Amino acid sequence: MNPPVFRFAPSPNGRLHLGHAYSALLNEKLAREAGGTLLLRIEDIDTTRCTETLVQHCIDDLAWLGIAFEPNPRRQSQHMDDYRAALAKLDAMGLLYPCTCTRSDLARLKDAPRDPDGQPLYDGHCRMHGQGTGPAALRLDVAKTGASAASIWGDVILARKDIGTSYHLSVVVDDALQGATHVVRGADMEQATSIHLLLQTLLGLPHPIYQHHDLIRHQTGRKLSKSAEDRSLADMRAEGATPQDVRKLLGF
Structure with missing residues (x-):
């Protein structure tokens, strides 16, 4: 039997904070206890927000924490052909439709x-009435799949207009290609598992074991966020914190 494969997959669209550190350290701990390997994946399909500088900051922060990942992390932005191939397979099954709806x-x-x-469920306008003009996203016709569990997401976008793929599609393809056997991530991603399991079934991909951990929260109770400019690992380093301080603070 092959050893378990865990992965930590941050999006470098801001500096890493304690929430990222907790998830990375938990994956490290579980991989070590299981005698498995730990992969790093850089989820940078949004090349506008995920800059090279932020990618390097992410790698540096994780190295500072002392987490030993397998070499040669996968960069999503370098594997768009893999996502296009998955979309083509779903399209051949008649499960995708173009959507030109704008924000307005x-x-x-x-x-x-x-x-x-927290986003409004799409009403299927382009599926029922045909697409308009302009750039089109690709949506999954969830009703055609017969998957009731995934219906909480509606006809989810699998290829954004500006990127050509989406988080949901890319993460499923990546986990399969990287041989991830365990997906350990925050509780805020638990509901997304229904979409990921559905896509794995449709694409004939294996189902990893999923585990969703509690979130590290701000003193107000909300989850930590890059967009809210919560205190980052870089801030802590600048204030004199050591990797051991962070590990102790997070219970590792």
């Missing part, structure tokens, strides 16, 4: 039910 078009959904991320 979607304003009509303000009173619609919400998905687990």
Whole structure:
């Protein structure tokens, strides 16, 4: 039997904070206890927000923590052909449709039910009435899949207009290609598992073992966030904290 494979997969669209450190350290601990390997994946499909500088900051912060990943981390931005191949397979099954709705078009959904991320569920306008003109995203026709669990997301976007893929599609393809057997991530991603399991089934990919850990939260109770400019690992380093301080603070 092959050893277990764990992965930590940050998006370098800001500096890493304690929440990222906790998830990375937990994956390190579980991989060590299971006699497995630990991979680093850089989820940088959004090349506008995920700059080379932030990628290097991410790698440096993790090295500072002393986490030993397998060499040669996968960079999503370098593997777009893999995601296009998965989209082509789903399209050949008749499960995708183009959507040209703009942000202003979607304003009509303000009173619609919400998905687990708090966004309005798409009403299927382009599926029912045909697409308009302009750039198109690709949505999954969830009803055609017969997957009731995934219906909480509606017709989720699998290829954004500006990128050509999406988080949901890319993470599923990557986990399979990298042989990830265990996916350990924050509780905020637990609801997304229904979409990921569905895509794995449709694409004939293996199902990893999923585990969702509690989040490290701000004193106000909200989860830590890059966008809120919460205290970063770099801030802590500048204030004199050591990797051992961070590990002790997080219970490792």
